[in-house]
Structure formats: structure tokens, C-alpha cells
Amino acid sequence: xxxxxxxxxxxxxxxxxxxxxxxxxxxxxxxxxxxxxxxxxxxxxxxxxxxxxxxxxxxxxxxxxxxxxxxxxxxxxxxxxxxxxxxxxxxxxxxxxxxxxxxxxxxxxxxxxxxxxxxxxxxxxxxxxxxxxxxxxxxxxxxxxxxxxxxxxxxxxxxxxxxxxxxxxxxxxxxxxxxxxxxxxxxxxxxxxxxxxxxxxxxxxxxx
Numbered sequence: 001x002x003x004x005x006x007x008x009x010x011x012x013x014x015x016x017x018x019x020x021x022x023x024x025x026x027x028x029x030x031x032x033x034x035x036x037x038x039x040x041x042x043x044x045x046x047x048x049x050x051x052x053x054x055x056x057x058x059x060x061x062x063x064x065x066x067x068x069x070x071x072x073x074x075x076x077x078x079x080x081x082x083x084x085x086x087x088x089x090x091x092x093x094x095x096x097x098x099x100x101x102x103x104x105x106x107x108x109x110x111x112x113x114x115x116x117x118x119x120x121x122x123x124x125x126x127x128x129x130x131x132x133x134x135x136x137x138x139x140x141x142x143x144x145x146x147x148x149x150x151x152x153x154x155x156x157x158x159x160x161x162x163x164x165x166x167x168x169x170x171x172x173x174x175x176x177x178x179x180x181x182x183x184x185x186x187x188x189x190x191x192x193x194x195x196x197x198x199x200x201x202x203x204x205x206x207x208x
């Protein structure tokens with residue numbers, strides 16, 4: 001990241017909106033290193049059917065198969081920032097792979113990353129790292145700003161969300177950009193009609 005991080009401003013934005021976007025957080029070399037570990041691993045997992053998910057668009061627990069990914073989950077330079085944003089100690093739970101194949105017209109509907117239950121609104125944090133250019137044509141993320149502070153049914157997927165509301169942010173990113181969102185911020189993504197890949201890696205943290 002080229003500019004110094006203003007922690008106070010980031011925390012204010014994170015607490016207000018439920019997410020922040022860090023432009024150029026990873027250098028081109030760091031993105032290449034992440035690709036070099038994640039992409040071959042995903043290809044091997046799909047081929048050997050070691051993953052437990054039904055869809056190859058989402059593969060979880062990559063850190064169990066790669067020590068470098070485990071080290072990034074535990075000690076990556078984003079970890080102190082995540083702890084500061086959440087204002088509590090969080091534990092790394094999973095490194096996941098997200099893909100949206102070209103021609104896949106169905107995206108992912110509005111959802112949370114965790115159930116709210118009776119816990120804190122800072123129950124978890126997701127760090128989403130773009131490996132490709134991601135825009136409205138290949139399934140970029142959308143966030144309902146401030147939704148982490150609202151009360152919704154205690155379920156992962158939420159129906160009846162006005163996806164074109166004024167409080168919705170469409171977040172387009174490029175390789176090396178990082179989105180950090182509260183696990184209780186409603187978010188969703190569209191299909192991919194771009195002819196281009198849409199791949200990302202996420203690090204997920206929980207408050208236990």
C-alpha cells in the first residue's frame with residue numbers, strides 16, 4: 001500500500017459502513033505469491049476431490065493443505081489491522097477460494113458470513129483479496145452499508161433486500177486491492193458475463 005494507513009479513519013468507516021476497501025494493499029509481488037500458492041492448490045483439490053464443498057466456486061480450509069496460507073491466516077500483515085478494526089481478539093478460522101466462472105449468470109444472494117445469534121456485532125471479520133480485476137460485469141461485491149448494526153432474522157441468507165437502495169455500495173477492485181468487512185454486513189454478488197476470470201482469496205476470523 002503506497003500511502004500510510006490512517007487507523008482512526010479506517011475504524012470510523014468500518015464501524016459506520018461495516019466494510020472498508022484498501023486500494024493497492026498488496027504489491028504485485030505479494031499478489032503473485034498468493035496466486036502461486038492458491039491457484040495450483042485449488043486445481044489439485046478440485047482434481048483429487050479433497051474438498052468438501054459441492055461447488056468448485058467456493059473452496060474452504062485451504063490453509064489445511066498449505067503451510068504458507070496457514071502462516072498468512074495466523075500472521076499475515078493484515079492480522080493486526082483486523083484486530084484493531086474489530087477492537088477484540090479474533091482467531092483465524094479459514095482461508096477460502098472464491099471463483100465466478102465466465103458465463104455463470106447466477107451470483108450469490110444477500111447473506112451474512114456468520115449467524116448473529118446473541119453475540120457481538122463484531123462476531124467475525126472477512127478479508128477478501130482480489131486476484132483479478134473484479135467489476136459489475138464479472139460479479140463484484142455489493143454491500144448494504146450499516147447493515148451490521150441492524151437486526152435481521154437469525155439466518156445466513158436474507159430475502160427481500162432492496163439491492164438498488166441508496167445505501168448499497170458496488171465495490172469494484174483490481175488485483176492487490178483488499179476488502180475487509182464485518183461478517184454481519186449484508187453482501188452479495190452478481191454473475192459473470194465478462195469473458196474474464198473472477199478469482200479471490202479470503203481470510204476469515206471469528207471471535208470465540
